[in-house]
Amino acid sequence: MDREQLAQEWAARIARLQQAMAPEGLDALLVTQHVDIYYTSGSMQAGYVLIPAHGEPTYYVRRSVDRAGREAYIRVAPLGSLRRLGETLAADYPELFGAGGAAVRVGAELDVLPAQQYLKLAELLRTGCGAELVDGSALLRTARMRKSAYEVGRIEAAAAAAAEALTHALPLLREGVTELEWMAELEYELRRRGHVGVMRMRAYNQEIMTGMVGAGAAAAEPSAFDGPAGGLGLGPAAPQSVSRRPIRRGEPILIDVGCCIDGYVIDQTRTAVIGELPGHLAAAYASSERLLRAAESRLLPGTPCSELYVHALAEAEEAGLAGHFMGWNRDQARFLGHGIGLEVDEWPVLARGFDLSLEPGMVLAVEPKFTFPGEGVVGIENTYLITPQGPRALTRSPERLIVL
Amino acid sequence: MDREQLAQEWAARIARLQQAMAPEGLDALLVTQHVDIYYTSGSMQAGYVLIPAHGEPTYYVRRSVDRAGREAYIRVAPLGSLRRLGETLAADYPELFGAGGAAVRVGAELDVLPAQQYLKLAELLRTGCGAELVDGSALLRTARMRKSAYEVGRIEAAAAAAAEALTHALPLLREGVTELEWMAELEYELRRRGHVGVMRMRAYNQEIMTGMVGAGAAAAEPSAFDGPAGGLGLGPAAPQSVSRRPIRRGEPILIDVGCCIDGYVIDQTRTAVIGELPGHLAAAYASSERLLRAAESRLLPGTPCSELYVHALAEAEEAGLAGHFMGWNRDQARFLGHGIGLEVDEWPVLARGFDLSLEPGMVLAVEPKFTFPGEGVVGIENTYLITPQGPRALTRSPERLIVL
Structure with missing residues (x-):
């Protein structure tokens, strides 16, 4: 322009x-x-x-x-x-x-x-x-909820950078590499593509630079972060995102990493594994994909935001996973997704009490995830533009369990 | 411990x-x-x-x-x-x-x-x-102004990481590399050493991830950042730190980059050049080292904070550089240094109106810099612990103009 x-x-x-x-x-x-x-x-x-x-x-x-x-x-x-x-x-x-x-x-x-x-x-x-x-x-x-074509273009540029960076960094994700070491590789790829360095958040005391990479038990640690999986972090003064724990074979690796280009942010999550996931975690990952498909069918103008959460919770319950949905125990997050644009935590929120209806132009990150204490977190997250015809995914990384 | x-x-x-x-x-x-x-x-x-x-x-x-x-x-x-x-x-x-x-x-x-x-x-x-x-x-x-031995140890750990990262990244600083590309290399080295990802700031609307690398005219761009050199940045929504401008021979490269380890931050600045600086910029750089030496002689318990700034301003004026000191024209910053610890912008501030006296245990970043619009910024910055015997530098990178 x-x-x-x-x-x-x-x-x-x-x-x-x-x-x-x-x-x-x-x-x-x-x-x-x-x-x-x-x-x-x-x-x-x-x-x-x-x-x-x-x-x-x-x-x-x-x-x-x-x-x-x-x-x-x-x-x-x-x-x-x-x-x-x-x-x-x-x-x-x-x-x-x-x-x-x-x-x-x-x-x-x-x-x-x-x-x-x-x-x-x-x-x-x-x-x-x-x-x-x-x-x-x-x-x-x-x-700010409803994005213009120009803003959607900026978010798409961020989505392209995030997808390319993931593609370039994945070959370095190997057994024994620590979360921190691999995050450094991924962030290097993001930064070279113009990531501003921070994904701005509006909420008091919340901070994200690029998101989190968490494997096994480290991903499932409860945290102050207002989301389903904050991560173990580097210590009490950096108590979220990556830790110095080596990534092991057979455990889920949650890659919830976005970036900020020209001020606009993208949010996406993929799950990876070196080798094979245990059966119950593979099943839970499959459930997260099913929940995402179900959510897509409701991402239509006119749907109340709260309905997305209520339906997802019911579907998690049907799958026998309600206790693992979006966190564990008293640290469960009570939403399915959130608006995104210049900030990561924009309106609307897909949560109870958010009775506003979806409108064309809204951009939302939808992130069904399941937490297994001591074992890890599995899930998927896409960012969507709401159009009169339904959702259009802005995130570009292939949707699949990444098997390394 | x-x-x-x-x-x-x-x-x-x-x-x-x-x-x-x-x-x-x-x-x-x-x-x-x-x-x-x-x-x-x-x-x-x-x-x-x-x-x-x-x-x-x-x-x-x-x-x-x-x-x-x-x-x-x-x-x-x-x-x-x-x-x-x-x-x-x-x-x-x-x-x-x-x-x-x-x-x-x-x-x-x-x-x-x-x-x-x-x-x-x-x-x-x-x-x-x-x-x-x-x-x-x-x-x-x-x-929080007076640090314990434990806190000083954390700041020293951050100083060590910053110095090591700079040593590892310097060989990649070559003619034609953009500020962004080289910053990505430097940040990669910082991150691998445990940089939390952000250097926390207390002030509203201010943000630093690792600081700034700015060469030539890009470094001298005025900015919203409340310091002597914010940098050109990546665009209006990321209007500080690095830009996509290639670094050229013979221009000053300001490397004002710190990191955060275990919650504690370090701040340091070095000036580099590929080839040789023009005479007036080399002279200004030498002045910044002289101002730092003069400040060190006053970093003693009992000295009012404001005195450090007033003396440095007088010395800049004697050197014929008052108009270039800590910025240019109406965007000059009016301080010489700042407290540092868990946040980059701690108390005390070395500025007029800050009449508090220095005390043992305070940790301060002192950063005399000179801005030449269209040409660049030169300067040096160390972080010091105030002891009863005087200042002890916590920053570890060699103090010299880095000639590449």
Whole structure:
């Protein structure tokens, strides 16, 4: 896409956010998080993006103003004195802040904005332009659920890199190699293909660089990671993903590794084995493929997100695997999949309580997995685009148990 | 160290935090951030650590309770219903919360805790145990400034890995290789040595995986990164660190790359060149070494942190390089160095306004650098432990302009 087409892409995002403000009782958004700033401006420099419900947005940049000016698709202005932010907004948007009457409601991402900065910004808006700072994170997260063709293209680029890297690294996956050693090979291939180095997450205290490779008992370790298999990790201060445990013959090797290209992430999981899986684990792996096929049949516009989880849970139960589904014991994760885009943990979530229905343009990672303590984790994960005709897989690695 | 010695290490941390509470007007700390949770418990599982000013702390764990129980050096309890957190604390700490009179003041890390969670926790404490949630981040950051012998050992392990990785990757740094390609080689060496994958940062919107490699004009690009040289990056959504620009003969190659081992990070910078640097850049590099030597002479207990920056700025001015010091034009960073430990951006900061004096046990990265727009960045960075006798360098790579 040329710069003019990209400018239209970003103009459409702003327009969609503006349309959503009135129903949410918001008069403006003050975007503070680097990922949301990129989503709304096209640049990821330090500062704030003010989007009024009507009129032109402004990207107030602390640093680098030069770089934001070159990159952004919206108007850029130097932030100036943060202490005078309220006064600056009042001067730049007299119609928004000068109307009198009920307090102007400005939404920010209270799901990620640190409390100190929230309290400070709330005070600056109150005293400087009489506005109230409220939670606008749901509006932003909702708008980001539906991806444009451009965004789907970026996710596909990440999917291609992830698939190529796996193909190149698989010949090095041999008995006795440690999870860490093989992950270093896989990450090397990902990095050379432009992986940014991190798969950004929105949730507090959660972090992923490329995902996890876990074999046998190490994969089945419970973890703080909010997913079905966090992995053993390198120690108490790095308590997820790979460990220094050598990979052994006959144990399942869970390869839940994605990457981030141009800001967009892909998530995929494949299961491998050196030799042959024990019968009950091979059967559980086959069940994960069946659950994925069943989920695909429901990945249609109009299906409530929660239904995907409820059905998968019932199918796991039928297979006699409910106790192993998405973790074990009190550390079972209670979802089947999650939205993905600029962040790994986007909306919607395929979980109980998420009653929203699927819509064309949503992109979801679906990841049925089964955990066997002491033995390992088996499963599969694809990322799909929801289209009017059903799901289109964006992940490219062949779908099969990888036998080495 | 065996487990008993480690238990003493963690007991000493708790005791120091408890002693600091009364002077800060705090009755307890509620630790919420994963790094602070590790610092206070020895485990990094999801949950909260409650540390009363007097008595035994409790690590309330959401997941994984099993893993926290195996790892932590303090008492572990299941978190149970978050909605009843206040009631749980009141029941477990009747002397703290049942005394009546003035509201009990509980400190949390409001510098990192997201506003949504801050508002929710404040409400839960108010209604459940009549306590007030206030900012305790300064207390935690202050306590973490002074490192124990154990912590210094962890930082030294990271320093050794960083130095070894650089030695192994340097032979691959050749004319025409892109920054990204060579970074992939360097990161491969770091990862194999146990680099966790991320160098954790505390500041909102800031991220480092291993640092930056920047050659020529790409290194001198202004960036959102809160340091002297962020780098060009891979695009607007990854706007720092390496780019796809080939490295050329005769231009400065800034290698500002560290790693994280067992949770602790090291930061170091070396400058390399293929062939020979132009005279003015060679002279600026020599100035950066002189500034580092001058800073070393002041890295003594009792020196105010701000003095280090003020002196370095004066020395840069004497050398006719004030305009190039720590960045260029309106994107100059206004510090000379920073504390480092579990996070890259710890206290103290060597900057104006930071009037605290150096103390034995502090660990600081000192990084005089000079930026030449269109030409590159030159400089050097070591990490030092402050001892009663002066600074001890923890970084191990030879200090010289690396000529290839």
